[in-house]
Amino acid sequence: MSHTNLHVKIEKLICQGTGYCVRLEPEIFTMGNDGLGEVLIERPDESYEETLEEAATLCPTRAITY
Numbered sequence: 809m810s811h812t813n814l815h816v817k818i819e820k821l822i823c824q825g826t827g828y829c830v831r832l833e834p835e836i837f838t839m840g841n842d843g844l845g846e847v848l849i850e851r852p853d854e855s856y857e858e859t860l861e862e863a864a865t866l867c868p869t870r871a872i873t874y
């Protein structure tokens with residue numbers, strides 16, 4: 809089993825539901841019933857690191873950490 813240091817989180821208190829993260833990487837992010845971003849895979853493998861960096865930068869409220 810490969811080990812991953814990634815731990816993806818969305819801070820719901822500051823997410824504004826823009827959906828940019830979901831459009832960028834629907835394997836990891838989705839929209840919840842509350843209209844806010846939600847994490848599908850909290851510990852993806854390292855190959856997602858670049859995409860996560862992009863998502864964190866793209867998120868207008870900086871709600872994504874990984």
Ligand code: SF4
Pocket residue numbers: 818822823824825826827828829830844845866867868869870871872
């Ligand atoms: S890009 Fe940021 S603000 Fe937009 S849905 Fe994703 S986490 Fe929320």
